[in-house]
Amino acid sequence: MPLTKAIIDCDPGHDDVVAILLAAKHFDLLGVTTVGGNAPAWRVTENALGVLELIGRPEVPVARGAEGPIIGTLPRAGERVHGTSGLDGAVLPRGSNRVIAKRAVEFLIDTVMANPGTAVIATGPLTNLALAMRAEPRLAKSIARLSFMGGSATWGNVTAAAEFNAWADPEAAHVVYSSGARITMCGLDLTRQAAVGPETIARFRAVGTRTAAVVADLLEHYRAAAERITGSPAVPLHDPCAVATLAAPELFTFARANVTVELRGEETRGMTVVDQRLVLEEGAPVPEGMPRPNCRWAKRIEAEGLFRLVEEALAACP
Ligand code: BDR
Ligand code: CA
Numbered sequence: 001m002p003l004t005k006a007i008i009d010c011d012p013g014h015d016d017v018v019a020i021l022l023a024a025k026h027f028d029l030l031g032v033t034t035v036g037g038n039a040p041a042w043r044v045t046e047n048a049l050g051v052l053e054l055i056g057r058p059e060v061p062v063a064r065g066a067e068g069p070i071i072g073t074l075p076r077a078g079e080r081v082h083g084t085s086g087l088d089g090a091v092l093p094r095g096s097n098r099v100i101a102k103r104a105v106e107f108l109i110d111t112v113m114a115n116p117g118t119a120v121i122a123t124g125p126l127t128n129l130a131l132a133m134r135a136e137p138r139l140a141k142s143i144a145r146l147s148f149m150g151g152s153a154t155w156g157n158v159t160a161a162a163e164f165n166a167w168a169d170p171e172a173a174h175v176v177y178s179s180g181a182r183i184t185m186c187g188l189d190l191t192r193q194a195a196v197g198p199e200t201i202a203r204f205r206a207v208g209t210r211t212a213a214v215v216a217d218l219l220e221h222y223r224a225a226a227e228r229i230t231g232s233p234a235v236p237l238h239d240p241c242a243v244a245t246l247a248a249p250e251l252f253t254f255a256r257a258n259v260t261v262e263l264r265g266e267e268t269r270g271m272t273v274v275d276q277r278l279v280l281e282e283g284a285p286v287p288e289g290m291p292r293p294n295c296r297w298a299k300r301i302e303a304e305g306l307f308r309l310v311e312e313a314l315a316a317c318p
Contacts, residue, residue, distance in 0.1 A: 003119045003144055003246055004028055007111060009065070009104065010239070011037030011124030012047040013082055014089070014222035017215060018310055019123045019149075019239035020048070024057050025313040026247035030111050030118060031061040033104035037124035037168055038078035039086030041067045044124075045099055047085070050092030055211055056318045058097040065104025066127035069169035077158050077168075081225045081235075089221025090214045104128045109136040112143055119246055122148045122176075123239035125165050130172035133179050140179035148176070149242040151259065151272030152188035153297065159270070163188050166261060167270030174261040177272075183295040185259060186241040187272065194241055194303040195234035196223065203307070204314060211317035237306065244306050245298050253300035256280040256293035 006027035010016040011034065023029055032052065034045040045064045052060050068074035082088065102110070109132050112118050120143050122129060133140050150165030150173065158164045166173045177183065196204075196219060205216035219235075226235040245252055257279050262271040274297060278290045286292055 003117065005030055005115055005117060006119045006121055006246070007031050007033060007108065008121045009033045009035060009108070009124060009128055010048065011035050011039070011044045011086070012051055013038040013044065013086055013124070013239065014218045015237055015239040016123050017051050017087065017218060018237060019121065019243050020051050021055055021215070021313045021317070022240050022243040022247060022309060023121055024055055024060065025316055026243065029057070029060050030115060031063060031107055033063045033065050033107055033128055035065040035104065035124040035128050036067045036074045037165065038082040039084065040074060041065060043086050047087045047092065049097050049099070050094065053093045053095035053097060054214055058095050061100045062097070063102050063104045063107035064099050066131065069125060069127055070130065070171045075168055077164060080229060081222060083225070087218060090217040092214070105132045105135060108132045109139055112139060117144045119143065119145045119147065121242050121246065122146060122150070123242055125169040126150070126172040126176045127169045130175035133175060140181040143181055145184060145246060146181045147184040147186065147242040147245050149186045149191065149239045151185055153274040153276065154189045156271065157188060159267070161268040162270035163272070166272050170261050170263050170270040173272070174263055177259055177261055177294060184245045184298055185295045186245060186298045188236070190298045190301055191236040191238040191241050193301050194306050195232070195236045197234035198223070200307055204310060207311055207314040209314055209317050212314040215314060240306060240310065241298065241301060244309060248305060248309060251302045251305040252298050254282065254296050254298055256282060257295060257297040258291040258293050259295050259297070
């Protein structure tokens with residue numbers, strides 16, 4: 001059955017903006033929950049409100065979530081590419097929309113339990129989801145599909161081994177990956193296949209709407225900041241991939257795999273260990289003695305298809 005209802009749990013964040021845009025276009029968006037990640041929770045919450053105003057969807061409820069990880073304090077690594085505001089490079093409109101009184105954990109539990117068939121798209125650290133799964137043990141199995149941008153089957157971005165969203169709260173990632181939820185993992189090995197350079201950003205701008213101009217300004221800032229770190233002129237459009245696995249699964253190649261999260265390694269804390277000894281097609285039996293796959297691993301994306309989805313969503317906005 002195609003999924004129609006979704007919540008996005010995010011930390012906008014330049015690429016989160018495009019993820020919200022796609023989620024609002026393709027799903028009955030029941031809410032946006034925020035989590036400290038690319039910037040502190042209060043900032044990413046303001047950013048989420050601004051994005052919804054920009055795209056003409058101020059009625060979507062926004063619930064503020066965790067300030068920082070389950071253990072320790074919020075790392076500031078996100079600032080390097082997203083700036084202190086989390087969204088440097090453009091000014092978003094301020095509207096009349098305000099955060100709702102419910103906090104993210106409560107909102108996730110109440111909304112998923114009351115709306116069977118709801119998908120959750122997670123594009124920030126998994127703190128809210130882990131806390132919600134601990135508070136409501138039925139939640140993990142009640143999420144129709146949890147599409148997570150995070151982790152990596154190859155190398156990391158914030159450290160040699162770890163990707164930012166998994167590294168920012170490894171204990172939360174561990175709770176979620178051990179929860180039995182129907183997870184789709186969009187790691188860096190996938191999102192690096194969907195990198196946008198100046199030409200693709202120019203294509204987005206050429207759509208001509210006000211939203212397209214703001215998104216292009218944001219992406220150009222993000223691209224240039226990333227280029228100063230990586231030397232590459234193209235930056236992965238990470239978070240939109242997690243929406244697209246649900247909205248346009250035909251763009252992807254999936255396999256089933258077992259993924260665990262490294263919690264102790266001195267050099268590897270926050271690394272996702274994707275067991276590539278056993279990568280199974282959907283429905284294939286698990287040989288005895290091998291770990292059971294706990295996620296659907298998105299391995300390949302047809303990037304041009306994703307860029308077309310972004311253009312279509314920009315065209316549909318004010
Ligand atoms: C992830 O980290 C954040 O900086 C991005 O928004 C994305 O969710 C990529 O590692
Ligand atoms: Ca993000």
